[in-house]
Amino acid sequence: ILNVEQSPQSLHVQEGDSTNFTCSFPSSNFYALHWYRWETAKSPEALFVMTLNGDEKKKGRISATLNTKEGYSYLYIKGSQPEDSATYLCAFGRSDDKIIFGKGTRLHILP
Amino acid sequence: KAGVTQTPRYLIKTRGQQVTLSCSPISGHRSVSWYQQTPGQGLQFLFEYFSETQRNKGNFPGRFSGRQFSNSRSEMNVSTLELGDSALYLCASRPGNNSPLHFGNGTRLTVT
Numbered sequence: 001i002l003n004v005e006q007s008p009q010s011l012h013v014q015e016g017d018s019t020n021f022t023c024s025f026p027s028s029n030f031y032a033l034h035w036y037r038w039e040t041a042k043s044p045e046a047l048f049v050m051t052l053n054g055d056e057k058k059k060g061r062i063s064a065t066l067n068t069k070e071g072y073s074y075l076y077i078k079g080s081q082p083e084d085s086a087t088y089l090c091a092f093g094r095s096d097d098k099i100i101f102g103k104g105t106r107l108h109i110l111p
Numbered sequence: 112k113a114g115v116t117q118t119p120r121y122l123i124k125t126r127g128q129q130v131t132l133s134c135s136p137i138s139g140h141r142s143v144s145w146y147q148q149t150p151g152q153g154l155q156f157l158f159e160y161f162s163e164t165q166r167n168k169g170n171f172p173g174r175f176s177g178r179q180f181s182n183s184r185s186e187m188n189v190s191t192l193e194l195g196d197s198a199l200y201l202c203a204s205r206p207g208n209n210s211p212l213h214f215g216n217g218t219r220l221t222v223t
Binding site for chain 1 (some may be wrong): 115142144146151152153154155156159161164167169175201203208209210211212213214215217
């Protein structure tokens with residue numbers, strides 16, 4: 001059984017602070033690692049898709065890194081803003097094209 | 112470009128009934144995946160279709176089935192509904208294997 005683990009499950013961060021969270025995935029049959037942001041009452045929105053070990057991607061204040069050998073990815077948010085409040089989902093893309101999601105990290109930004 | 116469209120948005124059914132959910136992908140996207148989301152469980156993979164063929168299947172009972180048409184639209188069917196099937200069902204499309212998933216707004220199914 002494939003497990004994609006995300007930690008922490010929930011996080012409260014003061015506005016303006018930076019934060020990061022983790023996604024762990026199996027290192028075998030790796031094809032791609034996805035990050036999504038899911039805001040309440042909306043549908044999940046893609047942030048990044050990473051395929052190569054050592055990949056780093058950035059979108060505004062959000063960035064992500066990838067280590068396929070040890071099976072983990074970090075998502076970083078710099079200078080958190082209220083609009084960053086959401087659930088952040090990590091998904092492991094396997095070589096057989098199946099995409100398996102973790103349970104997410106729920107981020108709350110405190111004003 | 113229109114996004115992924117799912118219909119209906121909400122459904123209420125009783126135990127034992129069957130239900131069909133519909134998903135129209137973004138134009139040009141040939142892959143359509145279905146996920147079930149329940150509280151505490153995250154997004155559980157149901158199946159993926161590509162060019163009218165089921166490419167992958169998750170660990171759900173045979174009561175859950177799907178199909179894809181030549182225009183890439185997909186339907187998901189659940190027969191003999193159980194209370195535990197109450198969930199948000201999300202459909203997502205993508206153009207290629209290294210591409211991100213584009214999600215619809217989901218169908219909220221309630222089984223009473």
